[in-house]
Amino acid sequence: MLAxxxxxxxxxxxxxAAEKGKGVTEAGTRTKKAADEIRALWNFLDQHAGAHGAxxxxxxxxxxxxxxxxxxxxxxxx
Numbered sequence: 001m002l003a004x005x006x007x008x009x010x011x012x013x014x015x016x017a018a019e020k021g022k023g024v025t026e027a028g029t030r031t032k033k034a035a036d037e038i039r040a041l042w043n044f045l046d047q048h049a050g051a052h053g054a055x056x057x058x059x060x061x062x063x064x065x066x067x068x069x070x071x072x073x074x075x076x077x078x
Contacts, residue, residue: 002048006041
């Protein structure tokens with residue numbers, strides 16, 4: 001089993017960002033080291049855990065209506 005080599009330290013910037021309702025990667029230049037650690041963690045997960053496709057899907061806006069999706073599911077069943 002592969003272990004993640006990225007170390008995420010206990011930075012005070014995590015708490016500061018959370019208090020502002022943001023993630024440390026969104027909080028600005030003062031959080032650079034903490035944000036770099038989180039980006040490195042996500043990069044590792046994307047490469048090794050197959051999360052890249054799932055993460056990309058979350059960021060995309062749905063383009064089909066519910067009726068179209070229901071029809072596609074029913075067509076796939078038959």
